Amino acid sequence: DVKVTQSSRYLVKRTGEKVFLECVQDMDHENMFWYRQDPGLGLRLIYFSYDVKMKEKGDIPEGYSVSREKKERFSLILESASTNQTSMYLCASSLGGPGSYGYTFGSGTRLTVV
């Protein structure tokens, strides 16, 4: 069964800490995405990557960075965590290139910044 795996289901970090959220997919997908989901705001795109070492800002990139050194892995980095980054973080992947493809999502990481 194809999978997108997020390294942690629940995470608690302190304000000012550097936080790494890891996502790995085993489907050889070109595209990978990071979303955050908050009550009343729905899912919002933070960053995406369409190839190794390539990245594009989504709708809310401020306070975040990403890294894609290998095709299967896409990391989200909170350089200095703040309480307003407490959220559910969702990673997704999809095939790239011409065509229409569905996304496969991970189970999510619920991050609490205290």
Added chain:
Amino acid sequence: DAKTTQPTSMDCAEGRAANLPCNHSTISGNEYVYWYRQIHSQGPQYIIHGLKNNETNEMASLIITEDRKSSTLILPHATLRDTAVYYCIVRPQGAGGTSYGKLTFGQGTILTVHP
């Protein structure tokens, strides 16, 4: 991307068909209609997508009107496990590189299936 309009919530009896509507009156010719659902505390799950023809898979059927301005997702025999938030999304066909066609999620429809 074209915007979509969905009812905030719907109810359905177990074993009956659940018909979830979606309006996308500003849809462009190259935009697909996608449906996802999200069960509580899980990531969204892809259900089905289509361009202009009706589509069916093991999970659901998608009916798109001839003018493509609206669509309906049909769960033929709803079960309690189908209780979830259902998202209707339109996005363009991917063209490679940065033209990948991102997903923009709205608020969706909360479907509650009752025993």
